[in-house]
Amino acid sequence: MTMIADEGAQELRPRSELTAREVMREVGAVLRLSEAEAAKLGDLPEDPDEDQTMVINMGPSHPSTHGVLRLMLELQGETVLRCKPIIGYLHTGMEKTGEQLTFMQGGTNVTRMDYASPLNNELVFSMATEKLLGIDGDIPERAQWMRMLLSELNRMSSHLLFMATNGMDLGAVSMMIYGWREREEVLRFFQKVTGLRMNHNFVRPGGLAADLPAGWRDDVLRILDMLPERLEEYDILMTGQPIWRERLQGVGVITPAEALALGATGPILRSTGVEWDLRRDQPYLRYDEVEFDVVVGTYGDAFDRYAIRLAEIRESMRIVRQILDRMPEGDYRIQDKKVTPPPRARIDESMEALIHHFKIFTEGFKVPEGEVYVAIESPRGEIGCYIASDGSPTPYRMHVRAPSFVNIQCLPHMMRGGLVADAVAVISSVDPVLGEVDR
Amino acid sequence: MTDTPHEDESAPATMHGCPVTDSRGQVVIHLGRDRYLEVMRVLVDEGFAMCVDLTAVDYLDYMDRSLPAGVEPERFEVVVNLLDIGQRRRIRARVQVSETDAVLPSLFDLHPGTEAMEREVFDMFGISFSDHPDPSRILMPEDWIGHPLRKDYEVGSIPVQFKGAPT
Amino acid sequence: MTPTTTWYLVLAAVLFGIGAVGLMVRRNPLVMFMCIELMLNAVNLSFVAFARAFTDIDGQTAVFFVMVVAAAEVVVGLGIIVSILRNRPGATVDDLAELRG
């Protein structure tokens, strides 16, 4: 399908109009070349083939751009010479909306950013709020472990979603259905716990919205028992598949230096061999008390990113098993009158509780002045929340550092020199969630 | 880091001649625009090789925020989060940017990954970054007027309408 | 009334003539190439007609060779055209005076 919306200056410009700095952005910056060297690289297109290039537009409505990402590709034959991602087609103004919502309501907003792992978004927002309130050390044990449980299960469901879309993008249609099938099992558990399949708003400042339902342990165990053999199916269907390996190995290679310079995190950074996982390196919740391995790749190619995610599902299962063993009894939220609404039963009895409840949900609670940045490891990389508070019940400024937004900058570097089909594999392996990119 | 702020100190600490504060246990360095690039470069040499985040805040309605002595509050603040993977530490830089001359040098040469972030800040706040390779809007359409995240920009809500409701 | 060899030969002659005119009139190198193919086909047609008339299979063998040579000729010819047009798209034969001394 041909495209459409004309975004002028945001689009890929013809080569003849490029300035030295722009060429540098495309080829030289991540290698830390000097401007002159980059410009020299950029002079290459003066060869007679220059007029043979064709600019095509992938997206914003294209089956393999994971929503509304738009890529402009400059092709020579089928080889990608340049690529420019154009984003903003899902810009929702969430950061502006976040300034209108109280800290109590903020979760509903952030959970819709990375819709593949909503619980991690809520978690980072809640942790940032708690840090501002100064209650981050007082969160009950059970709440911490519950948050870990949900976060890890969410990581699994997100990676399963990746398996599905990655399979679909490379033409393995069954894989798509299988990934969804397994994810559905996890969602079923979420629905039982939070009441919703997605966009839960379950992790809240001070703890969680509710306790785990009866029988949750069996539900989790069922997922844990089911998944290993399903993952082995994936191995048969994809990992060991010659076509699959051919399609992914050596495609979309990125070096550690490039990844660091571009600020890439998560599986992309780890695929280059850099061991960096916030769960281990800057532990939050109780991750320092569970055992797990940080999976790293070697080549930094699309296959490594696929394999890392597959292995991370297994690691998450390992963590979840430990959580099951160690889940303490206790309260699921902090008993701080300021941030926690009274229990439902007390509202019926006490007028005070009713007023308290009413105030918390209409006005919200006041948060001390200050600013804070909290980062956790989402399935896509480091998700950070920066909140500046002026002492009112709403954040003065709420900013989310979205991993996909940063990771997407790697696309031009991964794609250069590949084929159109590789471009699809590369987008898929970066696994961007556009809700998070555009916010 | 030569002079890390200590937990118990009351006098403002400094790092590379810039005041350093502690915000909920996190290290924050306050920079002026004139020393922005220079200090950032030094920080890279100290190991903060990765710029994880760059954003801005519009303090139009909150000019009386607490800042260390010697830092003049301006309307905009650009906030840069740096990460040192080797030593597992973070630092945050807050740069005051005046309303009248909302220009900062681009960090692109140091951290190519800030390219999209700086464009976003430009798009949302109207702070331009000199020497940025591609100073265009990123999230909003190119012909959009105004910078949405500024405090003098309304949220843009329209009254809720109920279609077909009896009037 | 059944068609005789003469009919086929006349048809071949007309086809040849059309091809020749096309070759002289058109200036797009690709179309000129096609005109050459037309002329070759005319020849093929007459070969087969003769083979039929004299009940001698040699005519068909000749056609076979013509086809093979035509294939080779097209491959080389298109190769030349590709390498020329790639450097200057839209060139007509009039512009292709590269070999002029």
Added chain:
Amino acid sequence: MIAAVPMVDPVLDTDDWWWQPLAVVGLKVLVIFIIGLVGTMFMVWFERKIVAGMQNRVGPNKAGPFGLLQTLADGTKLFFKEDLIPDRADRMVFRIAPFLAFVPAFLVWAVIPLGGDFTGGRDGTVTWFGETTRVQLADPPVGVLLVLALSSIAVYGVMLAGWSSGSKYPLLGSVRASAQMISYEAALGLSLAAVLMTAGTLSTSGIVANQSSITNWHLLSTGVVPFVIFLIAMTAELNRPPFDLVEAEQELVGGFHTEYSSIRFALFFLAEFMNVISMSALLVTLFLGGPQPLYLGGVDVLAFLGPFGGTAWLLAKVFIFLYVYVWFRATLPRLRYDQLMNLGWKVLIPIALGWFLLLAVLQVGRDRNVGQTGYVVLVVASLAVLVLCYLLFQAALAVARRNRESEGAAY
């Protein structure tokens, strides 16, 4: 007009009323046309159901019993949908392209023996309503070449559809299509040549008659290699997964038919599935004995069907391949363009050529009646030639790779 009939069907007995043979031919055309259409409808349903089954889904079940009428619903809907020719399209070519894709798919049926009595060395003729005839629309002496010719024409539909749409994705799709189909035509032809040499005839019914028992099936008598190559090359010719780069939804949106809608799109859709069936039938004809029965313990289990036994056998065999194609679609990821080309040119064609040479050597040995030692010498010599060729080939590839590396990547 009577003279036309023997050209089409030389076996047909023409002593009778002049209209009778014509009527038989006309009836055959009609029956084949209807069976083709119904078969295609069934194939679409079959594929959707089987893929659904492989993916733990139910598949269409709302349109008619078991969703059997799903294809009818699709077809009717498409027929009554608005049609559009894009502004930038080349109107004439845009209109004829779907037919260019559709017609060859149908014509292949003309030369495939759809049944008949080949048991006990009979030549496959049957006598129905007093007419002795083949269960085959036409049996030209160059039947197999006709199929090759038709499959080489089929590329026009795809190619022109993409070009005439006047936009970029379809153009990319059609360039891919033409390159792919031309490349695999060669492998297809070479593996076919092995069959032709073994059978000693170009006529499809002759080829079927040559495979009287399972050991004579060309699947075995040519060695399995040509069969495998033919199957792969055919999948590529049909643009079926994993070789469906032409349509590659994830990359090229819809490939060549992106701009097509309504009934024109339905024709492409129909042609694709029609091709799957007709090429499967061709594969069965060439390698699995077509309507020849398979004797299980010396008994033709379908013998009770009488003159329809052959047809039943053919259908049963075709069915296997239809399932195989669906299976491919459900399990395999798509190849990349360059990998596809590498597979075609660097693997399939050399192997097919080498195998053909080997078979030719053996054939010569058989014709000349060389003894045991003669065979050994022949085989050793040909193996030596093959090894030498392979080494040369690898050397050439190495040189090419080195050159590419020394020139560096693009930009």
Added chain:
Amino acid sequence: MELLVFVLASVMVLAGAVGVIAYRNPVHAALGLVLTLFGVAVHFVSMEAHFLAAVQVIVYAGAIVVLFLFVIMLLGVDRAEDLDVEPFKIQRPLAVIVGASVTGLVIAAVVRGRSTLGEMSDAAAPGDDNIRALARNLYSDHVLAFELTSVLLIVAVVGTVVLTRRSRRPEVSQ
């Protein structure tokens, strides 16, 4: 019947040929060429040259014209040629005159000499005999020529590869 086939096929041949030289768009011209080739193939069939008919379609329509189309699409030279611009004023009429006279000459010769031609013999045997005869002729009398054509083909392929191989070395790009 044969007359009908002849007339239809001849119409195809001539219409296609006129199409080749009259269509402005090279793709349309190529389609005209395909039509001509099919017509010629039909003529081959009616003259009992089954094998050549099949090869005609496979080689010409299936390979050569597809190659033409491929090149047209690859280079994107599919815009219509402006037939109104004439480089030399006299070229077109002259071409028509020359073409017509050549055709006339050949036709005259053929018609004059038709008595020397044998009439169409209907004795051509059905079945595989045409192919067998052709094969026997090809591999006995003309085997050297056959081998030479295979060499020619290889030379053509190698030559084309060398010709179109693009060198990316900067010194070549002037």
Added chain:
Amino acid sequence: MGLSDVIDDGLGGLSHNVITGRLEDLVNWSRSRSSWPATFGLACCAIEMMASGAAHYDIARFGMEVFRASPRQADIMIVAGRVSQKMAPVLRQVYDQMMEPKWVISMGVCASSGGMFNNYAIVQGVDQIVPVDVYAPGCPPSPETLIHAIETLHTKIEQGEIMRRRSESGAGAGIHVTEIPASSVPVLLGTR
């Protein structure tokens, strides 16, 4: 009724009688049984939309697994997710590229009304851009809700007149879309 009506309007130009009535039933049946959706995922809802194509919910049962990437071949556009100001023209163009007859399902509250994002960036209801036939509530609607919406649409299709063009009636779910000519000055949202 003249020939030109038939040509312009297909069968719509024919007056109704028994034959066209039967035909209408057949066509409506086929349209409801084979309504191919366009792949038009935007946000969270797109995930649920895809989930409804997967093993648990399987909209293939309704003959709908054929998600067409090319709008030319699609019948239903499921607007799954929030529509931003930047995306709106694209969405409209995709809708225009679809062939008649076509239907729109507005999936989720963001598409239907802007949802919780009542701000400068989001179009407050996709029915300002394209005529919507069925609104599916929820944030995001679960696959069950989507399937219910699809079933509702199918019922509607089966009862519909087959050849009335959308552009003629402009009809969505009882609302009429009047196209506002694009003004040269961009609409300002939210300047204080």
